Amino acid sequence: MDLRWLDDVLILLEERNLSRAAARRNITQPAFSRRIRAFEDWLGTPIIERQANRIDATPALLHSETEIRALAARLRELPTKVAHSETSRATVTIAAQHAPTQSVFPELALRARSAFPELSFRLRAGNLDD
DSSP states (O other): OOHHHHHHHHHHHHHOSHHHHHHHTTSOHHHHHHHHHHHHHHHTSOSEEEETTEEEEOHHHHHHHHHHHHHHHHHHHHHHHHHHHOGGGOEEEEEEEHHHHHHTHHHHHHHHHHHOTTOEEEEEEEOTTO
16 A cells, blocks of 8 residues: 555545546656556555546545545654654764763753653753853
């Protein structure tokens, strides 16, 4: 299954014409038609009725348009959600002079660790000039 197929189908539903839909997707009409066929093969059922110089969307496709739009939107959001949901990769970097790293940081780290157990710390101690 290719996410482009869902976009192709949605454009086809808007245009109701293979040539115009292909032009909007910046591909040739034969290539666009092959992608629609690939989607039909994946579904296991036709989504358009092909006639001489004309196509019609099947009632099943028309009925499923809202669901296809929602699915395409969710799939586009998925990489961002996955990337931001992994809190175990979150690291807080703290840069401080040597003295506070010895006097303040241990207590700060203990409190933060109890509130956010998946959080990692990186401590960078240095001189004031650094």
